[in-house]
Amino acid sequence: MATTATAPTYAGAESHAESGLWSWLSTVDHKRIAALYLGTSLFWFLVGGLEASIIRLQLALPNGNVVSAERFNELFTMHGTTMIFLVVMPLSAAFFNLLIPLQIGARDVAFPRLNAFSYWVYLFGSIFLNVSWFVGSAPDGGWFGYTPLTTLAYSKNLNIDFWVLGLQILGVSSLAAGFNFITTIVNMRAPGMYFMRMPIFTWMSFIVQFLIVLAFPVITIALVFLQFDRFFGTNFYEIAQGGDPLLWQHLFWIFGHPEVYILILPAFGLVSEILPTFSRKPLFGYPVMVYSGMLIAFLGFGVWAHHMFAVGMGPIADTVFGVTTMLIAIPTGVKIFNWIFTMWGGVLRFTTAMKFAITLVALFVVGGISGVMHASPPADLQQTDTYFIVAHFHYVLVAGSMMGLFAGVYYYYPKFTGRMLDEKLGSWHFWLFFIGVNLTFFPMHFSGLYGMPRRIYRYDAGQGWESFNLTSSIGMGIQIIATVIGFWNFWRSRKNGDIAGNDPWGAPTLEWSIPSPPPDYNFAKVPKVTSRYPLWDVKSPALTSEVPHSPTGEERVDIDVGGQHAGRVSRAIGNPPGGPVGASREVPFGPSGPAPTPRRLPTAKELGIPMPNPSIKPFFVALFMTLMFASLIAIHKDKTQLAVVLVMLFAGALTASLYGWLLTPLEDEH
Amino acid sequence: MSTSAVAHAGHPPTTTGLDHRKIAIWAFIGSECMLFASLISTYLIYKGRSRVGPFPHEWWCQTTNATSATGPIAGCPAGALFKPILNIPVTSQSTFVLLMSSLAMVLALAAVENKDKPGWAGPGFGGRLLESSKLWLLSTALLGAGFLCYQAYEFTSFVHEGLTIKTNLFGSSFFTLTGFHGAHVTAGVLWLLTLLAIDVKRGLGPRDALLVDISALYWHFVDVVWIAIFTLVYLIR
Numbered sequence: 001m002a003t004t005a006t007a008p009t010y011a012g013a014e015s016h017a018e019s020g021l022w023s024w025l026s027t028v029d030h031k032r033i034a035a036l037y038l039g040t041s042l043f044w045f046l047v048g049g050l051e052a053s054i055i056r057l058q059l060a061l062p063n064g065n066v067v068s069a070e071r072f073n074e075l076f077t078m079h080g081t082t083m084i085f086l087v088v089m090p091l092s093a094a095f096f097n098l099l100i101p102l103q104i105g106a107r108d109v110a111f112p113r114l115n116a117f118s119y120w121v122y123l124f125g126s127i128f129l130n131v132s133w134f135v136g137s138a139p140d141g142g143w144f145g146y147t148p149l150t151t152l153a154y155s156k157n158l159n160i161d162f163w164v165l166g167l168q169i170l171g172v173s174s175l176a177a178g179f180n181f182i183t184t185i186v187n188m189r190a191p192g193m194y195f196m197r198m199p200i201f202t203w204m205s206f207i208v209q210f211l212i213v214l215a216f217p218v219i220t221i222a223l224v225f226l227q228f229d230r231f232f233g234t235n236f237y238e239i240a241q242g243g244d245p246l247l248w249q250h251l252f253w254i255f256g257h258p259e260v261y262i263l264i265l266p267a268f269g270l271v272s273e274i275l276p277t278f279s280r281k282p283l284f285g286y287p288v289m290v291y292s293g294m295l296i297a298f299l300g301f302g303v304w305a306h307h308m309f310a311v312g313m314g315p316i317a318d319t320v321f322g323v324t325t326m327l328i329a330i331p332t333g334v335k336i337f338n339w340i341f342t343m344w345g346g347v348l349r350f351t352t353a354m355k356f357a358i359t360l361v362a363l364f365v366v367g368g369i370s371g372v373m374h375a376s377p378p379a380d381l382q383q384t385d386t387y388f389i390v391a392h393f394h395y396v397l398v399a400g401s402m403m404g405l406f407a408g409v410y411y412y413y414p415k416f417t418g419r420m421l422d423e424k425l426g427s428w429h430f431w432l433f434f435i436g437v438n439l440t441f442f443p444m445h446f447s448g449l450y451g452m453p454r455r456i457y458r459y460d461a462g463q464g465w466e467s468f469n470l471t472s473s474i475g476m477g478i479q480i481i482a483t484v485i486g487f488w489n490f491w492r493s494r495k496n497g498d499i500a501g502n503d504p505w506g507a508p509t510l511e512w513s514i515p516s517p518p519p520d521y522n523f524a525k526v527p528k529v530t531s532r533y534p535l536w537d538v539k540s541p542a543l544t545s546e547v548p549h550s551p552t553g554e555e556r557v558d559i560d561v562g563g564q565h566a567g568r569v570s571r572a573i574g575n576p577p578g579g580p581v582g583a584s585r586e587v588p589f590g591p592s593g594p595a596p597t598p599r600r601l602p603t604a605k606e607l608g609i610p611m612p613n614p615s616i617k618p619f620f621v622a623l624f625m626t627l628m629f630a631s632l633i634a635i636h637k638d639k640t641q642l643a644v645v646l647v648m649l650f651a652g653a654l655t656a657s658l659y660g661w662l663l664t665p666l667e668d669e670h
Numbered sequence: 671m672s673t674s675a676v677a678h679a680g681h682p683p684t685t686t687g688l689d690h691r692k693i694a695i696w697a698f699i700g701s702e703c704m705l706f707a708s709l710i711s712t713y714l715i716y717k718g719r720s721r722v723g724p725f726p727h728e729w730w731c732q733t734t735n736a737t738s739a740t741g742p743i744a745g746c747p748a749g750a751l752f753k754p755i756l757n758i759p760v761t762s763q764s765t766f767v768l769l770m771s772s773l774a775m776v777l778a779l780a781a782v783e784n785k786d787k788p789g790w791a792g793p794g795f796g797g798r799l800l801e802s803s804k805l806w807l808l809s810t811a812l813l814g815a816g817f818l819c820y821q822a823y824e825f826t827s828f829v830h831e832g833l834t835i836k837t838n839l840f841g842s843s844f845f846t847l848t849g850f851h852g853a854h855v856t857a858g859v860l861w862l863l864t865l866l867a868i869d870v871k872r873g874l875g876p877r878d879a880l881l882v883d884i885s886a887l888y889w890h891f892v893d894v895v896w897i898a899i900f901t902l903v904y905l906i907r
Binding site for chain 2: 189215218233241244
């Protein structure tokens with residue numbers, strides 16, 4: 001019988017996948033780089049969460065005494081910087097890396113070594129940023145680093161230097177990855193994978209890469225100005241010389257607002273993959289989902305000054321930016337309704353991934369509505385710099401981005417590791433996190449409207465804020481328990497989870513047609529794609545009857561289903577509704593089928609697929625680049641000569657290793 | 671060299687038929703547009719906002735802080751009078767040099783693309799000159815280096831005339847903008863010299879045309895940015 005579940009078929013160690021530290025340092029495999037991104041960003045999630053916990057501990061009761069005002073400034077600055085640049089962006093990058101090639105039917109990204117370089121720059125940059133804790137001057141100017149507070153006149157220590165240089169380093173990582181993924185998506189789609197057949201996650205990633213390559217240069221320049229002001233005595237933000245503090249605010253938010261879409265669109269993409277799978281329905285309004293993503297990104301470049309209503313830009317600017325901001329609610333609302341209509345009438349399966357995904361849909365609306373509220377300048381003037389704003393952006397970033405990314409972790413963990421996450425622990429993780437998040441952030445709406453300012457490190461009793469703050473802090477405690485459970489699940493399931501098989505969820509897109517974890521070459525045979533849902537075409541054609549197909553629908557047989565190559569007959573292979581999780585009794589795909597017979601996958605060599613050689617050079621280029629930036633710190637230790645020598649030294653090493661990289665072929669000659 | 675890894679046996683053809691590097695360089699250029707847009711906007715926003723001189727287009731008297739757009743300020747002590755600092759004739763020359771380097775770049779690319787068609791450029795000495803990719807790569811790099819010499823001269827003379835990156839908003843934004851452009855030209859010169867070294871070592875032919883093509887795209891982009899800078903900073907008062 002063709003439906004017999006084949007065991008997950010692992011690429012044996014004798015394929016390209018070696019083990020050991022060296023293989024990780026020199027890897028250029030997008031799946032391994034994805035795993036590195038995943039592990040590193042989850043680690044920084046714990047660090048950023050620890051910072052948040054101390055903040056909540058300090059604010060739990062009036063006149064808290066846990067940390068000093070200075071330390072509190074460092075904590076909220078590093079909490080924001082960590083969560084945005086070291087957690088949500090790289091966690092999204094983990095999914096870009098894993099999924100973009102798999103979803104478009106490619107064997108790797110366009111530039112595998114550049115991909116490794118992006119990761120190493122991220123890792124070294126994140127370490128550099130956090131080294132500041134150990135030299136006793138962590139960044140303390142807020143994640144937005146407003147001038148002139150961050151200029152040398154008001155911040156004489158190294159705090160801001162670490163922040164400026166750290167963000168410059170991290171920007172290089174994002175930009176390099178952006179060029180890489182744009183090229184990958186434009187140029188490496190499998191035959192038949194037209195743009196309007198790409199999975200929505202790939203679409204949202206594509207849009208995000210454009211946001212990155214267009215928004216990051218602006219923050220780069222804003223930071224260059226600040227860096228020059230601090231290091232070389234220029235006047236960009238020097239008020240006495242006629243410098244305008246608004247210059248920083250404009251440049252920062254021209255980057256900063258697209259940045260929030262960089263943070264949320266990948267999560268939107270993940271949710272758009274998860275809801276159709278667990279509703280067993282094609283995504284409602286696929287083209288509109290694509291266009292609304294584009295529209296969000298486009299409008300995202302025209303709303304930056306809504307972060308600046310309080311500076312008094314005048315009625316015309318306020319009106320224009322208020323209106324454009326409200327306009328963004330339209331494509332976002334379209335997405336929300338499309339997700340609801342996707343679920344409507346579907347065969348819903350409430351797996352942990354689905355629960356996280358639905359929660360994004362529900363709770364993002366809360367953050368979205370408060371966002372529309374302060375799109376109105378008069379309302380914003382009441383709310384700005386209060387905890388109401390804190391509530392707003394935590395609803396979109398924690399209850400939005402993080403929920404979506406956790407949904408993605410639960411959904412794609414099997415593809416990463418070949419093992420399922422434990423659904424019972426997952427359920428605890430979800431419910432506790434759900435309760436904790438709402439308990440923490442919902443009361444902030446009230447404390448904000450009662451006038452509690454952001455960024456204060458203590459407050460007096462008797463202003464009506466005590467109960468809200470205590471509730472928030474209790475919620476934080478629940479989030480900690482949830483996170484411990486979730487991370488324990490992530491850790492133990494690597495070895496102990498159920499065997500996943502190719503397609504544990506009965507999902508429609510190409511990444512589920514290949515083994516979990518995928519062999520280094522991903523696709524033994526490059527698939528030909530004839531619709532948006534190639535797997536459902538083969539396994540459950542009834543589901544995709546209303547989705548456009550190529551006239552030559554027979555070509556669809558070129559994908560692997562259940563580890564077996566699906567010939568034309570395989571249209572008979574039906575995958576009944578309902579996935580394996582908690583329901584493996586009824587479903588032929590999954591762990592409880594006939595005893596799996598482990599089968600060694602052919603190696604790339606046996607299949608004649610050319611693979612890129614591992615290379616340590618991106619590691620060294622990234623290392624020397626980070627050290628080069630880091631050496632600038634010495635200038636402010638009054639060791640300018642040392643700084644110059646070090647910068648020259650590392651620049652030389654950087655150039656040498658870069659030439660070594662560029663002059664070494666990616667692959668062996670054939 | 672990692673020449674056309676895509677065309678290797680065993681790799682599926684690219685979706686667009688173009689090499690990955692061609693797509694990537696366009697994405698990179700798009701990103702660079704935003705970089706220079708930020709720099710140029712800042713320069714324009716700060717134009718006329720400097721509290722002290724020297725100024726780009728105006729005379730300035732240090733003792734009275736008076737300025738004049740038309741000519742020397744009467745009654746200003748000799749040592750305190752500063753003339754408009756931008757030297758448009760000299761910069762016109764350097765602009766011409768940079769534009770000519772783009773021409774040389776075009777010829778270098780044509781020479782590499784047609785390497786396998788001897789005599790394509792016509793008979794005689796002129797034809798042989800046009801066919802020499804080494805000559806045109808070298809010329810492009812030298813003209814780029816010439817532009818950098820002009821810039822070094824300009825920066826030095828500005829410093830002698832009392833304008834440094836610390837002096838005023840004009841100094842900060844001018845040196846940062848043109849310095850960033852100069853750094854891009856420097857990177858381009860190194861890139862061209864690397865190509866020249868490869869050409870000398872093993873000869874660049876039609877199958878390496880992409881390597882020259884992407885460097886040419888970068889080079890022309892840097893050139894176009896300079897045209898914007900020359901117009902907005904130097905020519906428009």
